[in-house]
Amino acid sequence: MKKVKKRKRSYMRTREDVIFDTSNIIFMILLCVVMLYPFLNQIAISLNSATDSVKGGIYLWPREFTWHNYQHVFDKASVLQAILISVLRTVIGTGFGLLCTAMVAYAIAQEKFVFKKTVTIIFIMTMYFNGGLIPTFLLMRDLELIGTFWVYIMPTLISAFNLIIMRSFIEGLPRSIFEQAEIDGAGDFRKFFQIVLPLSLPVIATVALFLAVFQWNQWFDVFLYNSSNEHLTTLQYELMKILSNSATSSGDANSAFANSGGGSAAVVTPKSIQATMTIVASLPIICVYPFLQKYFVKGMTLGAVK
Amino acid sequence: MQTQTPINTPTSPKQTKGIKPFLKKCKEQRALLWMTVPFVIWVFIFKYLPVWGWTMAFQDYKPARAFTEQEWVGFKHFLFLFTDDRFLGVLRNTLAQSVINMVLGFVTAIGMAVLINELTNIKFKRVVQTISYLPHFLSWVVAAALVSSVLSIDGIINEVLMGLNIIDEEILWLGIGEYFWGILGAAETWKNVGWNAIIYLAAISMIDQEQYEAAKIDGASRIQRIIHITIPGMKSVIIVLLIMNIGYILESGFEPQYLLGNGQNVQYSENIDVFVIKYGIAMFNFSLATAAGMFKTVISFIFLVAANSLSKKMGQGGLY
Numbered sequence: 001m002k003k004v005k006k007r008k009r010s011y012m013r014t015r016e017d018v019i020f021d022t023s024n025i026i027f028m029i030l031l032c033v034v035m036l037y038p039f040l041n042q043i044a045i046s047l048n049s050a051t052d053s054v055k056g057g058i059y060l061w062p063r064e065f066t067w068h069n070y071q072h073v074f075d076k077a078s079v080l081q082a083i084l085i086s087v088l089r090t091v092i093g094t095g096f097g098l099l100c101t102a103m104v105a106y107a108i109a110q111e112k113f114v115f116k117k118t119v120t121i122i123f124i125m126t127m128y129f130n131g132g133l134i135p136t137f138l139l140m141r142d143l144e145l146i147g148t149f150w151v152y153i154m155p156t157l158i159s160a161f162n163l164i165i166m167r168s169f170i171e172g173l174p175r176s177i178f179e180q181a182e183i184d185g186a187g188d189f190r191k192f193f194q195i196v197l198p199l200s201l202p203v204i205a206t207v208a209l210f211l212a213v214f215q216w217n218q219w220f221d222v223f224l225y226n227s228s229n230e231h232l233t234t235l236q237y238e239l240m241k242i243l244s245n246s247a248t249s250s251g252d253a254n255s256a257f258a259n260s261g262g263g264s265a266a267v268v269t270p271k272s273i274q275a276t277m278t279i280v281a282s283l284p285i286i287c288v289y290p291f292l293q294k295y296f297v298k299g300m301t302l303g304a305v306k
Numbered sequence: 307m308q309t310q311t312p313i314n315t316p317t318s319p320k321q322t323k324g325i326k327p328f329l330k331k332c333k334e335q336r337a338l339l340w341m342t343v344p345f346v347i348w349v350f351i352f353k354y355l356p357v358w359g360w361t362m363a364f365q366d367y368k369p370a371r372a373f374t375e376q377e378w379v380g381f382k383h384f385l386f387l388f389t390d391d392r393f394l395g396v397l398r399n400t401l402a403q404s405v406i407n408m409v410l411g412f413v414t415a416i417g418m419a420v421l422i423n424e425l426t427n428i429k430f431k432r433v434v435q436t437i438s439y440l441p442h443f444l445s446w447v448v449a450a451a452l453v454s455s456v457l458s459i460d461g462i463i464n465e466v467l468m469g470l471n472i473i474d475e476e477i478l479w480l481g482i483g484e485y486f487w488g489i490l491g492a493a494e495t496w497k498n499v500g501w502n503a504i505i506y507l508a509a510i511s512m513i514d515q516e517q518y519e520a521a522k523i524d525g526a527s528r529i530q531r532i533i534h535i536t537i538p539g540m541k542s543v544i545i546v547l548l549i550m551n552i553g554y555i556l557e558s559g560f561e562p563q564y565l566l567g568n569g570q571n572v573q574y575s576e577n578i579d580v581f582v583i584k585y586g587i588a589m590f591n592f593s594l595a596t597a598a599g600m601f602k603t604v605i606s607f608i609f610l611v612a613a614n615s616l617s618k619k620m621g622q623g624g625l626y
Binding site for chain 2: 016017020021024025027028031032034035036037038039041042056059100103104106107108110112113114115119122123126128129130131132133134135136137138139143154155157158187188189192213216217218219220224236237239240243244271274275277278281282285286289290293297300301
């Protein structure tokens with residue numbers, strides 16, 4: 001694959017260019033507004049006094065600024081537990097997932113490996129079919145994973161997509177880097193840990209982001225396996241519960257919640273709680289992904305080209 | 307992209323055959339075997355073993371009974387599904403949602419890539435791209451919360467449309483079934499357009515810049531250059547992705563449908579996956595839910611294999 005260097009555009013801008021560029025820029029700005037507005041609006045609502053938000057008219061800036069919604073959310077034991085579990089599953093799931101994916105990717109990237117093809121096909125086949133919801137549920141029950149933390153980690157240890165991205169990257173490493181190690185008699189484990197892992201940082205960053213985002217954003221497995229185990233709840237699942245509550249009782253929910261805080265200044269509403277939880281559940285990812293942009297763009301391209 | 311040139315050294319033609327050299331090789335490569343065998347076992351347990359559960363679709367499965375004690379009923383559940391008006395509606399929803407999502411997804415992602423490519427200010431380009439990725443990283447729970455707040459009675463959509471006098475009174479968007487497919491398509495597009503444009507932008511960056519220069523000298527306008535150089539330059543990527551996506555025609559996802567679906571729009575929001583969740587998890591009708599899930603997977607599998615071989619035949623390279 002050849003990469004062509006972009007030439008500097010040094011040409012006369014015609015009238016057509018000016019019109020095109022201007023409308024393009026305006027369109028892109030509008031697009032950015034559409035992308036960002038729903039999110040910024042929720043930030044404004046989460047920072048606005050709940051009783052005031054009910055009146056409507058909050059757009060990008062809070063009218064009556066308060067931290068109260070956040071205080072209320074962080075005061076709840078269930079939310080703190082959910083944060084703990086969300087963080088734990090993200091850290092552990094990403095760590096284990098990375099190590100396992102990288103190890104298999106290293107092995108199937110070795111030209112000499114006798115089962116290179118077999119193992120590759122066994123994993124890639126999983127992209128084409130799955131047993132489906134009920135059989136998987138029953139398997140988790142039979143493995144006695146339901147009601148445990150490991151039901152979040154074990155079933156999603158290796159994804160075929162991440163495996164392909166990693167394999168493509170490792171295959172692209174120059175052979176020459178292994179030569180010295182092979183002369184020194186280094187085994188595959190040493191080559192893997194001491195040479196391949198340090199050189200694969202770009203692809204590791206990509207896959208780590210994918211895994212972390214996946215783990216952090218999961219709610220369905222909590223719903224499916226641990227909906228009755230409150231100590232294993234996650235942030236996304238807590239938000240999902242709030243969402244389904246407000247969907248079923250949108251009419252009189254405002255009044256139902258109004259007294260829970262006690263005192264007029266301490267009132268919260270489902271609307272403000274939902275906004276606050278939305279921000280809490282998405283802020284960590286929002287803060288991380290822009291810095292990994294160049295890695296995941298590369299990783300996506302690599303995975304798709306393969 | 308510059309360093310990745312896959313090594314395609316053909317395996318040596320004179321491979322020694324027989325079991326002994328093979329075992330010797332295995333012994334030499336035991337480190338590699340240690341690296342893979344545990345995960346091959348893992349993949350068999352967690353990904354292949356559940357397929358065995360498809361037998362449930364042909365039984366009247368009772369959780370308390372052992373496998374040998376289950377009552378076999380043949381194709382009863384499948385027959386029920388295909389004569390059930392509700393399931394036929396579910397099937398219609400699945401297909402309609404996928405087709406709408408696919409068409410919208412393709413057109414918007416390609417358009418987005420073309421327009422981003424035309425931006426001349428590098429910094430602005432970076433900012434636009436970064437912002438356009440944002441919704442992709444949000445969970446569907448968060449996205450559903452955002453979508454339902456934007457579409458609520460006092461949400462921004464109603465306010466803007468009222469302000470522009472397009473509508474006379476607020477619309478309860480998620481309460482009207484007929485709007486659901488469109489809302490779903492818009493939400494999917496909002497969430498993924500920036501992300502999906504990545505691959506097309508990569509394809510555009512492969513186009514030889516000489517072509518643009520030559521076209522400019524020939525007096526081609528900006529639009530003409532897009533139509534005659536940029537779009538054809540993406541052709542092979544478009545074809546591969548189109549074929550692969552056709553393979554996923556029954557996989558319209560379940561998260562947005564489940565989270566945005568409600569009693570009022572169920573006629574339009576319920577697709578096969580949501581049907582499986584409702585019958586299987588909420589009503590404990592394991593056999594019927596498995597039959598529906600199995601039907602989806604088998605059809606998808608056939609589509610995917612066909613799509614993949616079609617892609618290979620057209621010389622575009624397959625997924626494997």
